[in-house]
Amino acid sequence: MKNTLRQIAHSPKFMIGFCMILLMVLSVFIYPLIVPGNPLEMIGLGTFFRPGTYVSVYDSVSTDKRYVIKLSDAAEKRLASKLAPEDREVMKTWLLAFGLPEESIDLENTEELLQLWRNTYDPELRFDNMTTAVRKHVQRTDAKLDSLLTDTDIIIASETDGTLTQSGAVGANDYVNVSEIANVRVLPLGTDNFGRDVLKEMISALGTSLLIGLIAGTIATVFGLALGLLAGYVGGIVDDIIMFVTNLFTVIPSFVLLILISFSISQTQRGTVTVAVVIGLTSWVWTTRSVRAQVVSLRNRDHVNLSKLSGHSLPRILVADILPYIASYVIMAFILQISSGILAEAQLSMLGLGPRTTTTPTLGLMMYWAMLYTAHINGAWWAYFPIVVLIACVSFSLNLMNTGLDQVFNPQLRG
């Protein structure tokens, strides 16, 4: 036993997988301490805010501490960030119509483009191949450029009795120190379609999903183990009945059962635990099959017969004389069940049959909403991609642990 544990601890595959899982479990407990609050709170008004640091404009403007920093490329950067790609396209259209060769126009280089524009653009010019609508569009773009280029102060005014009085001004070289701003929120993964902090929600969801996996895995393993032990050891009619049911549920796709059962449970009752239990109850067949096969081969071993002759009770024989020999297998099956339970929840939720809850997020539900709001077509990768990566990481680390155990228990598989 001690030797086995040492071997397991020396298996790099198992340890990597184990540490990954440990890290995830730790983050589930630690992250809420760092960023407190309800993970399902809809903090953003609007859908799919990009990942980044959100600084309160109100606080930035009204702060007393303002620093003047002169950076030579500040103006250019500002311009580049404000000159949208569409505007650049419009400028290009005009320049091409003016007769400039295409290769002389570099849309990426803002400074050169502006220089070119200033030197060539004449609002009075008309081209035959340009409609009036386009010409007006170009004029509007030019006006916008002009306003961008002036770096006059922005006046801050306050309103009293319908009259505005200047209360301050923000210059082009004014800076604030983010650490001195009262309200700054970092959204490392932006927000989802409901305006919820994706990272915070995801870590909370990871906890729920792991819990679902754990519940489903425990139920499936306990159920499968009990049935397998009974069928294998008792044999006879008990074996026949159990194996009949097991074979039946092996071929009838558990996915279909999951859908039917989940749909039949009324919406209000379909909480996290219910879904986990349903998943557990539909995935015990593999454990039963393998446990039974192993028990059958153990049934007539000498030590079992000895125990039988000593008049030990059935539960005692099963627990003391048979279980230790299949323990390694059962542990591996358990790990596998956890991983497939998490995947099953995700798949069920993708179909809209996940936990119907407004209080706890799950990884599957997050995927469901992201897909329903077509996050992938809207380019909001942060709403679904991290979740896929996380699901993959969970099942990869569990699989890795299993492969490590497999190589310890079955040495011939070693590479």
Place this chain on the structure above:
Amino acid sequence: MAKKMLEVKDLTTKYITRFRENIYAVDHVSFEVEEGKTLGIAGESGCGKSTLALSLMGYYFPPLYYSGGEITIDGRNISGLKPDDVRKSILGTEIAYIPQAAMNALNPTAKIIRFIEDVIHAHDPKKTKKDIYDLAKERFEILNLPSDVLQKHSVELSGGMKQRTVIAISTILSPKVLIADEPSSALDVTSQKLVIKMMYDLMNMGYIKSMIFITHELPLLYNVTDDIMVMYAGQIVESGSARQMVFDPVHPYSKGLMDSIIVPEEGTRDAKLTAIPGTPPNLKDPPKGCRFADRCKYVMPLCQTSFVTMRRFGELDDDGNAESQRRYRCIVPVHELKETFKREGGLRNTGGAAI
């Protein structure tokens, strides 16, 4: 003097583990087998006897590697041959092997005749299927196997039939040396006798020239072999005729082995080897001196430090013939060992374990 069928000189082979350690499971083993003779190799499990069987084939694959020594079969040295030449011209035709688990030795999804065709074509690609079938049928008849077995898969055969089928296949190319590793361990006494009788029949008919039995069942060796060799920790510790080895062992280890069984009556199956206290040394790092020293009840300080070589000794046996074949590996002279054994008294309480 009879022709030497197999001559092994200082054969050494090693396992290389995945931690790159060398384990010399067969360490400078030398012996010979003459035409028409049967040699038995005995020892506890893990003493290297099965590895010796594999090593004698001259065909090595990981994790077993050749390390040194020579194997000569019927005057032809096979140690220097290329693996593919060994495969084509030695395996099956010069030396053949019956594995320990004959039950699983046949490919479960191929018909027996297909496998025989593959075996024969590996040596003689031109042989027609008809000739192969006729040959197989003839050999199967000698072994009392109905010819329709040829058209079956191994999974459809009973245990005894599988065993005989494997013997038939192993001897189909009339090898000069046949090595049988635990030929009977999975069979009951009656089938065990039958199988051994069949192998002798094959030898008497000239299909095989000599045999090596490897087993932990000493009674079997006493009854069926001419000579016995005892192995311990990769080395031979004593060899001699079957009779001498059973009734007059000189090495403390063979003495222990022989004493731990009741004098073999025919077919006493319970008379298996009983353990001598202690475990064999780890071959990863074998002791410098005598490998049996840690378990020997006659151990002396010199045993732990000095390298012990194989020694010949010749006295006259009961019939007055010189015992030129006897060898043993111990620093104590033969007569002193024998005196010690005699002082210790009766047969049962000498070197053996009191189990």
Place this chain on the structure above:
Amino acid sequence: MKGYRKYFGKKILWFFITLFFAVVLNFVLPRLMPGDPVANITARITAGMSNVTATQAIYNEYIKKFGTDQPMPVQFVRYIGNLLRGDFGQSFSQYPRTVGDILASSMAWTVGLQLPAIVTGWIIGNILGAIAAYIRKGFDKVLLPISLMISGLPAFGLAIILLMVFGLGLRVLPLQGGYAQSLIPAFSLTFFKSVIYHYWLPFLSIVIIFIGGQAIGMRSMSIYELNADYVKYSRFMGIKDSKIVGYVFRNAMLPQISGLALSLGTMVGGALVAEIIFNYPGLGTTILGGITGSDYPLISGATLIITIMVLTTSFIIDIVYGFIDPRVKAAQYD
């Protein structure tokens, strides 16, 4: 021949038993809902529905379909009768289409997508697994973690990654649908081209997952076989290694075939969810639509069709397996 007959007899009997139980489950599970199922379902469906004709049709449909005034056995006989006539009922969410009509079209898409994917994935996965087992060392060290990573991924996860890379990133393949939306399904070259163009991403995401799972299974199976006693014996009888490798892979591959029959249900389930990512017009998307629209007859029909498809395919695989693996015949003599 006796062994084979027994094997096939058993398989055929088993096929009908499982089919029967699958149908029974399909019938019973929704009726186990707490409370009055008809009231439950109609309440769920008609909520937020403005089409009066449809609402009325739903109500009538349910009275007819469930016949709750009748005892269970009568209901069951009626249910079976309807099934045998191919009558799956009326869809609510896609009224006035019938469930049979919807399923017929989506089934074709799903079979067209999954069957080639399973076959391709099985073949490639087994070849890779066998190579990994035979070569070990470097190849194995690279392939095993990759396979583990991939087979741990749900099919829909890979679907999203592929979609990001090829659809959104490289913009070489379309994001969704089974064919271009501007086209009407027809037997024309343009339509066919569009189908192939939309086929790649869903196909790849399913195939790659299958390959990963199969490769892992085949690798362990081959390693197990490579250590078998017959390998050693064949070597010592002078048979060439290349020939022995042939024995080994045949023997390792055969259980992979029957394994396919057993794991088919799980695979199909995963692949159906992957369809949703691409809005592929198959059964997966249909089920999603049914669930979103609380379209009970559609869900019931779709799950039944999936079950029948899986059972039939497993049955065919089992029968084929019986012919090619002699071990099956021997097992029947016990």
